[in-house]
Structures are given as structure tokens and as C-alpha cells.
Amino acid sequence: MGQFSMEISESNFDTAVLKADKPVLIDFWAEWCGPCRILGPTVDEVAEEYNGKIIVGKLNVDHSPSIASKYGIRSIPSLLIFLNGEVQEQIVGAVPKAQITDALSKHL
Amino acid sequence: MKRKVIIIGSGPAGLTAALYTARASLKPIVFEGMQPGGQLTITTDVENFPGFPEGIMGPDLMDLFRKQAQRFEAETHFLHVDKVDLSSRPFKVWVNDDLYESESLIIATGASARLLGLESETKLMGYGVSACATCDGFFYKDKHVIVVGGGDSALEESIYLTKFASKVTLIHRRDELRGSKIMQDRVIKHSKITVKWNSTVDEMVGDPQSGGLTGVVLKDTVTGDLSDFSCDGVFIAIGHRPNSDLFKGQLDLKENGYIITKPGSTYTSVEGVFACGDIQDSTYRQAITAAGSGCSAAIDAERWLESQE
Numbered sequence: 001m002g003q004f005s006m007e008i009s010e011s012n013f014d015t016a017v018l019k020a021d022k023p024v025l026i027d028f029w030a031e032w033c034g035p036c037r038i039l040g041p042t043v044d045e046v047a048e049e050y051n052g053k054i055i056v057g058k059l060n061v062d063h064s065p066s067i068a069s070k071y072g073i074r075s076i077p078s079l080l081i082f083l084n085g086e087v088q089e090q091i092v093g094a095v096p097k098a099q100i101t102d103a104l105s106k107h108l
Numbered sequence: 109m110k111r112k113v114i115i116i117g118s119g120p121a122g123l124t125a126a127l128y129t130a131r132a133s134l135k136p137i138v139f140e141g142m143q144p145g146g147q148l149t150i151t152t153d154v155e156n157f158p159g160f161p162e163g164i165m166g167p168d169l170m171d172l173f174r175k176q177a178q179r180f181e182a183e184t185h186f187l188h189v190d191k192v193d194l195s196s197r198p199f200k201v202w203v204n205d206d207l208y209e210s211e212s213l214i215i216a217t218g219a220s221a222r223l224l225g226l227e228s229e230t231k232l233m234g235y236g237v238s239a240c241a242t243c244d245g246f247f248y249k250d251k252h253v254i255v256v257g258g259g260d261s262a263l264e265e266s267i268y269l270t271k272f273a274s275k276v277t278l279i280h281r282r283d284e285l286r287g288s289k290i291m292q293d294r295v296i297k298h299s300k301i302t303v304k305w306n307s308t309v310d311e312m313v314g315d316p317q318s319g320g321l322t323g324v325v326l327k328d329t330v331t332g333d334l335s336d337f338s339c340d341g342v343f344i345a346i347g348h349r350p351n352s353d354l355f356k357g358q359l360d361l362k363e364n365g366y367i368i369t370k371p372g373s374t375y376t377s378v379e380g381v382f383a384c385g386d387i388q389d390s391t392y393r394q395a396i397t398a399a400g401s402g403c404s405a406a407i408d409a410e411r412w413l414e415s416q417e
Contacts, residue, residue: 033243034149034167038186061246074247074320074341075234092234094142096188 002044008057010064016057018085023107024055025100028078030062035094039077042097046104053108083107110198110209111137113409116189116354117216119146120395121385121402123173123184125214128406130180134413136214138177138184139203145170146218147386148395150240152268157395169395194358194378211416212380212409215355215367216402219348219386219393224256228312229344236314236321237342241265244341250274251340254324256309258282262345263291269343270300277339278303281329306330312342350387359383366390374405380416382408 008016008026017024027043029036040058047056061068061076071080071087081089081103089103113129115122118140129136143149148166155163164172174184185203193200198209221239223229229237238244241255245268253273255266258280264287269276278295283305285292295301306329313336314321323338350365360368360377367376367383374382384405385398 030246032152032165034145034151034170035143035240035243037167038144038149041186068247072235072320074236075238075240075244076246078234096142 002041002047004047004051005044005056005058008059008064008067010066013059013064013067016055017082020055020082022054023088023104024057024082025104026080026082027056027058028061028068028073028076028080029058030060030076033076036077038094039079042094042100043079045097046100049101050104054104079103081107110211111135112210112413113137113212113214114139114199114201114208114210115214115216116192116201117141117146117218117351117385117387118144118174118184119148119170119216119218119385119398120173121218121387121398121405122146122214122216123170123177124399124402125216125384125406125409126177126182126184127173127180128403129214129409130177130182132406132410134410136177136182137208138182139187139189139201140184141188141217143220144184144186145174147220150242152242154395173399189354192354192358194355194381197380199380212382212413214374214402214405214409215359215376215381215383215387216385216398216405217351217354217387218398219350221344222347222349223344224309224346226309226312229342232312232314232316232321232342235316236340237312237344239344241268241343241345244343245269245272248273248341252277252338253341253343254279254304254309254337254339255343255345257345257347258285258287259345259347260287260291261347263287263295265343265345266295266301267291267298270298273341274300276301277337279307279309279326280305281308282306309342310334348386348393350390352387362390364390374401374408380412382412 079091112134115138151166191202201208252275310327311325367388382405384401
């Protein structure tokens with residue numbers, strides 16, 4: 001976990017994500033997922049660059065399967081961008097950083 | 109700055125070539141590509157890599173490969189090569205807009221999972237369609253999934269998916285499987301797996317914006333009849349294609365896209381360019397054979413560089 005991102009689980013999802021006053025980028029991941037390990041450091045970089053402008057969270061699907069299921073996650077890594085409690089974007093796979101920042105820039 | 113050696117690719121072949129060229133003080137730079145660590149990063153237990161009697165997770169094994177190369181100061185970058193020019197030396201390699209030049213080049217770009225090539229498949233990738241059972245199987249607990257293919261990887265994925273899915277249907281275009289006998293027996297006898305013979309997937313059905321995949325349209329390869337088939341997930345396991353698009357028209361390739369190397373060596377059709385791993389091997393395609401040929405490429409490159417001095 002990078003120092004600019006927070007751990008999201010079933011217990012803090014409502015307050016930290018749905019009721020947030022900024023755009024929220026959530027990284028759905030798991031230990032056993034190779035491509036997630038590739039994307040993890042990229043998400044950390046994004047979190048550092050956008051520190052203060054957005055909230056970046058990491059959600060372990062093993063620990064919080066109900067959230068993954070609620071949002072229809074069928075492949076990880078998956079990134080969801082939330083604004084005012086609604087999903088704005090979904091990005092699937094270990095994508096390059098520019099694809100994440102392009103998607104974010106639409107909601108800043 | 110001109111380099112002695114640039115390595116493209118970061119699976120067992122690329123990282124072994126990095127280890128050897130780094131130990132030979134050639135200061136290699138490795139462009140790892142879109143999938144650092146290569147195909148093993150989307151597998152789970154690797155049970156046939158010597159030296160790990162208890163087996164090891166694919167991503168962990170590749171982390172060890174990378175660390176070992178870095179210990180001797182191989183530079184590794186999570187960057188994708190966009191273009192190469194092999195027409196003159198030093199060879200040119202473009203990454204984004206940056207140009208790198210090198211006296212020699214080791215190509216270890218490997219292979220990727222082949223897809224069916226349907227528009228609906230692209231649209232639903234990640235929304236019910238997957239090329240990686242170990243990544244996505246988790247999301248299909250108590251669901252019905254299909255696996256498309258009939259070779260070893262299709263059989264392995266089918267069995268792996270029974271850990272999660274309530275039902276697995278293997279869709280195969282012929283009336284007999286191609287995988288190894290032992291895997292065939294396991295699949296045929298498995299209570300959760302049904303094989304649908306003489307069938308191909310003609311279309312995938314569903315909307316990525318609302319719930320994703322809901323089923324597929326199957327085509328009977330004998331009669332040509334189409335039929336709807338509902339399922340929650342589709343896993344594609346129809347083999348691999350070499351990642352050689354970068355080199356088309358610049359290196360001699362086989363008809364199926366694999367790079368041609370001179371027998372008993374890693375020399376390609378361009379002097380100073382070496383190829384190792386799955387990009388030049390459609391026969392063995394194992395982590396250990398890839399690592400072995402990565403070592404050969406490093407030694408070939410080192411000796412060739414010496415001969416140029």
C-alpha cells in the first residue's frame with residue numbers, strides 16, 4: 001500500500017467512497033493476481049501525483065467480495081472512478097498510466 | 109547513449125539473458141513490455157521449474173528472476189517498445205518518443221494468448237470474457253462458464269475453473285481433444301465438466317454497460333446450425349501467437365509469425381540481433397527452455413560483440 005492511498009473494505013466503503021467530496025479511484029485487486037501486481041505501483045504513482053485532488057483506494061476482492069460483486073467486477077485488476085457515489089468509468093487490465101490519468105482528467 | 113545490448117521482453121528468456129549479459133558487464137537495459145514477467149505472471153503454481161520442489165507461484169518466480177538480474181545491475185523498465193529499426197547498426201529502438209541505440213539486440217517478446225477475433229469478444233473482454241482463468245475464475249463462484257479450446261491449456265483451465273464454477277462446458281471444434289492423455293482423462297471424468305463437441309463460438313452476447321455477458325451463439329461445425337447458449341463467463345484458451353509484429357519486414361519470420369533462428373544458435377537473419385524464448389519456439393514453450401535459450405542468446409551476443417571489437 002502506497003502512502004497516498006487508503007485501504008477500502010466493506011466497513012469503510014460507504015463513507016470513504018460513496019460519500020466522498022472528491023473523485024475516487026478504486027483499484028480492485030488480489031494477492032494471487034499477477035497483472036494486479038503490475039498495476040499496483042502505477043496506481044501508487046497516480047495517487048502521489050493527484051494527492052489532494054482525488055482519493056485513491058485499494059480494495060482486496062478476497063476481503064470484500066460483496067463490493068466486487070455489487071459492481072459487477074468480473075476481471076481484475078479493475079479500476080473504477082466514482083464521483084458523488086456513482087461509477088463514472090471502468091478500466092479493466094494492467095493498463096499504462098496515461099490511460100488512467102486520461103480517464104481521471106475528465107472528472108477533475 | 110549507445111548501449112551494448114538491449115533486451116526486449118521480460119519473461120524467463122529475457123530476464124535470463126539480462127542476468128547473463130549483466131554478469132558479463134554488458135550493462136543490459138530490459139524493456140519489460142505490457143506484461144512484465146511474461147506469461148508466467150498469469151499462472152498460479154509452477155510445478156515443473158527445477159529447484160522448487162514444492163512448486164512456486166508464477167508471479168513470485170518472475171520476481172525472483174528480475175531480482176537476480178538486478179543484483180548484477182541489469183536495468184529493467186516497465187516500458188513498451190513501439191518501433192525498432194534493424195536496417196543498420198547501431199540498432200534503433202523507440203520507447204514512447206525516446207530513441208535508444210544499441211550494438212546488439214536480444215528479442216524475447218514471447219507469445220500471447222490468441223483470441224477468437226470477434227468484435228463482441230473485444231467489447232466484452234473483462235465483462236464476462238477472459239483469457240486468464242487464474243485471474244478471473246474467482247468471480248465465477250457457483251456460475252456456469254464455458255472454456256473454448258481443446259489443447260492442454262484449455263483442459264487445465266477447465267479443471268482450474270471447477271474450483272469456483274458450478275458447471276464448466278468445454279467448447280471444442282472437433283470430435284476429439286488435443287491435450288495430453290492424462291489431462292483428457294481428468295476432464296472427461298470430471299463431474300462438473302461437460303464437453304460440447306464440434307462446436308465453435310460464433311458470437312458473444314451481452315452489454316458491457318449492463319451486466320456484461322449473458323451467453324454465446326454456438327455454431328455446429330458439422331451442420332453449420334446456430335444456437336443460443338446461456339452462460340456467465342467465457343474463457344478463451346485456443347493457443348498462442350508470437351509477439352513478432354514489431355519485427356515484420358525486418359527479420360525473417362516463419363509463416364506462423366515465429367522468428368527464425370539459425371539451427372543450434374539464437375542468431376536471427378540480421379547480424380547482431382538474437383532471439384530467445386517463445387518468440388522463436390513453437391515446440392517446447394516451457395519456462396525452463398525459454399530460460400535456457402535466454403542464456404544462449406546472452407552468450408551468443410557477448411561473443412558476437414567481442415568479435416566486433
